[in-house]
Amino acid sequence: MGNFRAGLVSVCSNLRIHPAVRLIAKALRSAASLQNGTPGRLESLLSSLYRPGMTPATTSVPAEPVAARTVANATPANRTLLYLAYAAVYLIWGSTFFAIRIGIESLPPLLLPALRHLSIGLIFYPIFRYLRKDKPTLLQWRTAVVTGCLLLSIGNGTVSWAEKIVPSGIAALLVATVSLWMVLIDWLRPGGSRPVARVLAGLVLGFAGLALLVGPKDLGGSDRINPFGTLILVIASFAWAAGSVYSKHHAQPNSPLLGVAMQCLAGGTALLVVAALSSELRAFHWAQVTHRSWMALLYLAVLGSGVGFSAYVYVLKHSAATRVATYAFVNPVVALFLGWSLGGEPLTLRTMLASAIILAAVLLVITAPHRDALQADESIPTPGEA
Numbered sequence: 001m002g003n004f005r006a007g008l009v010s011v012c013s014n015l016r017i018h019p020a021v022r023l024i025a026k027a028l029r030s031a032a033s034l035q036n037g038t039p040g041r042l043e044s045l046l047s048s049l050y051r052p053g054m055t056p057a058t059t060s061v062p063a064e065p066v067a068a069r070t071v072a073n074a075t076p077a078n079r080t081l082l083y084l085a086y087a088a089v090y091l092i093w094g095s096t097f098f099a100i101r102i103g104i105e106s107l108p109p110l111l112l113p114a115l116r117h118l119s120i121g122l123i124f125y126p127i128f129r130y131l132r133k134d135k136p137t138l139l140q141w142r143t144a145v146v147t148g149c150l151l152l153s154i155g156n157g158t159v160s161w162a163e164k165i166v167p168s169g170i171a172a173l174l175v176a177t178v179s180l181w182m183v184l185i186d187w188l189r190p191g192g193s194r195p196v197a198r199v200l201a202g203l204v205l206g207f208a209g210l211a212l213l214v215g216p217k218d219l220g221g222s223d224r225i226n227p228f229g230t231l232i233l234v235i236a237s238f239a240w241a242a243g244s245v246y247s248k249h250h251a252q253p254n255s256p257l258l259g260v261a262m263q264c265l266a267g268g269t270a271l272l273v274v275a276a277l278s279s280e281l282r283a284f285h286w287a288q289v290t291h292r293s294w295m296a297l298l299y300l301a302v303l304g305s306g307v308g309f310s311a312y313v314y315v316l317k318h319s320a321a322t323r324v325a326t327y328a329f330v331n332p333v334v335a336l337f338l339g340w341s342l343g344g345e346p347l348t349l350r351t352m353l354a355s356a357i358i359l360a361a362v363l364l365v366i367t368a369p370h371r372d373a374l375q376a377d378e379s380i381p382t383p384g385e386a
Contacts, residue, residue, distance in 0.1 A: 082315065082318055082319065084311075085311040085314040085315045086311075086315055086319075088307055088311035089308060089315060089324075089327045090327060090331065090334060091334055092303050092304060092307060092308040093304065093308050093312075093327060094172070094330065094331040094332070094333070094334025094338070095334060095335070096299075096300055096304045096308075097159075097169070097172040097335040097338075097339070098168045098169075098338045098339055098342065099296045099300050100112065100159065100163055100168065100171075100296070101168040101339075101343060102292050103293050103296035103297050103300065104160055104163060104164060104293075105290060105292060105293055106288055106293040107293045107297065108275060108280040108281060108284055109157075109160040109163070109164060110157050110161060110271055110274055110280060111272075111280070111281065112296075113157050113160050113268075113271055114268050114271035114272040114275055115268075116268075116297060116300055116301050116305075117152050117264045117267050118264065118265070118268030118269065118272065119301060120260075120261070120264045120268075120301065120305060121261050121262070121263075121264030121265035121266075121268055122265070124257060124260060124261035124264065125258070125261035125262065125265060128255055128257045128258040131255075132254065132255040132258055134253055134254055136253050136258070136262060137251065139251040140253050140259075141262065141266075142250075142251075143246075143247065143250040143252055144259065144265075146250075147244075147246055147247045147263050147266075148262070148264065148265070148266030148267030148270065149243075149266065149270050150240070150242055150243030150246065151239070151240055151243040151244070151263065151267060152263065152264065152266075152267025152268065152270075152271065153267045153270040153271050153274065154235070154236060154239035155236050155237075155239050155243065156236075156267070156271075157236075157271050158233070158235060158236040158239075159171055159175060159236050161232065162232040162236065165226050166229035166230065166232075166233060167225075167339050167343070167345035167346070168335060168338070168339045168343065169332070169336035169337075169338070169339035169340065169347075169351075170213070170225055170233075170336075170345075170351065171335070172331060172334075172336065173332045173336065173354070173355055173358055173359075174210070174233040174234060174236075174237060174358075175233065175236065175240070175332075176328055176329075176358060176359065176362050177206055177210065177234070177358065177361075177362070178237045178240045178244070178328075179362050179366055180202065180206040180207070180361060180362070180365060181237055181238050181240075181241035181242075182241040182244055182245060183199055183202075183203065183365060184203060184241075185238075185241055185245050189245065195368075196368055196369060198364055198368040198369070199368045201364060202361040202362070202368070203361070205357060205358075205360060205364065206357075206361030206365075208357060209354045209355075209357035209358035209361060210230070210234070210354075210358070212350065212353060212357065213225045214227045214230050215350075223348075223350075224350065225351075312324075312327075325366040325367075328362055329359055329362055329363050329366070332358075333359070
């Protein structure tokens with residue numbers, strides 16, 4: 001089975017096919033070493049970085065802290081493929097917020113992420129249980145339930161719900177504050193570390209930008225963003241950050257991909273239960289789901305979680321962590337542009353000023369120097385794929 005998969009990956013990698021498919025093949029080749037009983041390069045990268053609030057977190061003690069990586073020791077890469085991978089991370093993940101807006105046009109906002117995450121969990125869990133032969137412990141399941149609920153149910157679920165009343169571009173902008181919340185939570189937790197002055201300045205600047213978004217009405221000749229929707233998105237970002245920090249200090253499976261599957265099962269199930277208990281499913285009929293919403297769900301699952309994450313893994317392997325982290329700065333810009341150009345979302349003076357302030361704060365945090373590699377790893381933002 002292992003030889004067959006490795007041979008298939010090798011053939012796919014050398015065919016003249018779409019670059020995105022070749023990108024996935026390269027990620028699969030890294031995972032092929034799982035069959036030998038040791039984590040592959042893909043899993044090592046996931047172990048150190050992949051804490052998807054909008055996607056699940058992984059092991060708490062990375063084998064290779066990503067913050068310690070530099071351009072000098074990054075693996076040489078095909079320059080064209082590297083550019084394509086960066087474009088995928090920037091554009092695909094930046095577009096997922098607009099895809100959510102399309103998806104909730106006819107799908108209930110809690111059912112949309114429930115279907116997405118449950119489908120990923122149901123596919124990934126048996127596959128990686130078989131590959132790794134690991135039986136998750138009760139402590140590992142507890143971590144998966146806590147982080148799945150924080151990252152996916154509260155984080156992703158509330159983002160989907162909030163986009164009913166908040167433009168998708170603004171939602172992406174507020175989700176970018178996860179980087180700020182992670183620093184604050186890690187500082188205030190028992191045994192946490194105090195951030196450097198530059199990061200503290202970023203926190204102050206970021207929260208000033210949030211205040212501007214919901215400040216006095218008609219400031220700068222434009223209406224403020226819905227305060228309730230903003231509060232919901234701030235709660236989502238806080239839960240996302242809390243889940244990311246929690247996962248670093250609690251038991252996880254040896255296989256990060258198995259941990260991803262467990263969190264998807266836990267978070268997706270919780271979303272489905274909440275959707276069933278709420279009023280959103282009472283008048284819902286599958287026949288009312290439009291072609292646009294089905295395509296949005298497919299886009300989120302295949303491109304957002306598949307191609308986008310494969311590209312993310314590739315750039316992590318071949319580029320410096322500080323460069324990779326720039327997706328947290330670029331994604332909201334892409335989301336704002338798509339919401340304005342394709343969705344007719346207003347781009348007012350207030351929005352542009354607040355965006356500039358918040359994004360400057362995020363940039364200060366993700367590029368700030370750190371006292372040690374562990375603290376640097378703590379500051380790397382959760383992948384912003386919604």
